[in-house]
Amino acid sequence: EAQVTQNPRYLITVTGKKLTVTCSQNMNHEYMSWYRQDPGLGLRQIYYSMNVEVTDKGDVPEGYKVSRKEKRNFPLILESPSPNQTSLYFCASSLMTETEAFFGQGTRLTVV
């Protein structure tokens, strides 16, 4: 089954404790991206990747890092999480930027 898998689904952490949210896709897609979803603000792009070893900033990259060492994986790293990063996070992949994007189930992160 074609899918994007994120882990964990839920995470509560403390300010400053480094964390990683994993994302994996099995569709051999080149394009992957991370979004955060906040009430009233919709989906905002954090980082994206056009291919292996190619990443770039989206609209709200501050406080986040990503890596793309393999085509299927695109982890999101929060080196020092802060409460304003409490949000619902989605990973997505697509064959190209202007084709159907497949989203993961989401990761609800709470930073206290």
Place this chain on the structure above:
Amino acid sequence: GENVEQHPSTLSVQEGDSAVIKCTYSDSASNYFPWYKQELGKGPQLIIDIRSNVGEKKDQRIAVTLNKTAKHFSLHITETQPEDSAVYFCAAPVGGGGADGLTFGKGTHLIIQP
């Protein structure tokens, strides 16, 4: 960069009636306009998309119309059913050419009243 405005933020309609959600975009070079549906507790899913070489596209009860001159596109749902209740997002390519991905509208919460 691209700016996408979506209206309304909440839409309540009676079951069986039609629903229309509208989006405007700023970059005249944009040529791909998808609509996503997000059900509670799930990630968004593509329901329909349109490219700039057509003005309307239909898929059963769902249609999208595009007006490139006015830079707006709309989602139309006819004969609404309870399972249509969800949050709907429109999107347009960042920077027109789309190399940087999609910019999403803020979403419309569609409520179908029984």
